[in-house]
Amino acid sequence: MHLKPLTLSVAVLAALNTYAAQAAVADGPDTRRHQAQIDQIVKQISPQRIEGYVRKLVSFRTRHTMSDTVSETEGIGAARRWIKNELERCGAAAGGKLQVAFDSHIAPVSARISRPTEIVNVVATLPGTQDASRERMYVVSGHYDSRNTDVMDAHGDAPGADDDASGTAAVMEMACVMARYQFDATLVFMTVAAEEQGLLGAAHWAEQAKQKNLNIAGMFTNDIIGSSRDEHGKIDNKQVRLFAEGLPVQKENSDVVRTLIQTGGENDSLSRQLARSVKESGERYVSGFKVNVIQRRDRYLRGGDHMPFLERGYAALRFTEPAEDFNHQHQNIRTENGVLIGDLPQYNDYAYIAQVARVNAAALATLSLAPAAPTKVQVRTSKLQNDTELVWQANAEPDLAGYRVVWRETGAADWQGSRFVGKATEATLTLSKDNYYFGVQAVDNDGNVSPATYPVPLR
């Protein structure tokens, strides 16, 4: 038996001692080691370049979705042309693999769109290099549109330095740095429009993806990742919040959701499994920085570009700074009682944004180097027994080393124990399926680990 304990409780350790008599299984690859390529990427992400991107985005005066599209210096049209040029420039410098394009559609009149308006996303795709993984995609986004107090005001200054030039700049920086490297799966770096007008840009792209049946294995949006300072002036630059939905809000539950509820799997949705993976790789590569998984879709009264993906059944997460200062979001620039209000670039912490970008990049790189999460994972429930018998379908990647069964106590958020089982497609554990949550992960020869797949009952 092989065990790589993370933080095991006494109870789990006691239970695991009962394994001692079982035959030993080869260790498998070291899943805690650092991949040299990912360390390089983390090191190359630059706070200076991120600050340059944010200040350039602010210089367009407003990036409101219905603002000017003709001027070369002001409005959302100039902003998106600059983003596209910048991504093309750095993509070419990185070897020409980054494919940059506009994704455009006309939004009809709606609650926050007063006339038919062209909504344009800027999408940079880095195709995967492994045949078995290229169709699997990971999407990272920020929204480049901005707003001030009146969401319909397309003319007033709306610098949007934190909301969301910070996320846009992080995505641009990730695209430019990661385009120099190769990944098995495909990465999509997206800066989207019309978030403030109802998530329209992201929803358009997500709907196209759904229609085309694209395999989006994970998505994260970066929205308001700019400031480490709360409204009382306290600095916390050592963590980021990662919002992860459990069960989706829907009038009628799908079979997938029904099975989760029936088996107590409320904390094992696709998004929660993705969040566990992002937390593990983000914290491993960005030392001293915490990924604080919040087990909610989003903050109260708020939404973001991960939601259109969630609504279409994809795993999707939101990164946001630890404590927002509402004087510096969605506010006209003005001075009140000696306080300068507005979403201005001097309130951002560029070293902090770089840390959040590093977490994103480490997670994206790990996911896209790792095999896909195993499919058809099932737990045998046909007889009354305390052992746990798991079965799953074999993965197709040529660099697959094997599979790892992970488990945790039912009150725990993160995996507590694991066992590498090689290239088997079934495993029996002497821990009771009734008392632990299990998952199965795929591991490649370099030690890159997929997110876990939750087993459904096999009767």
Ligand SMILES: [Zn+2]
């Ligand atoms: Zn936002």
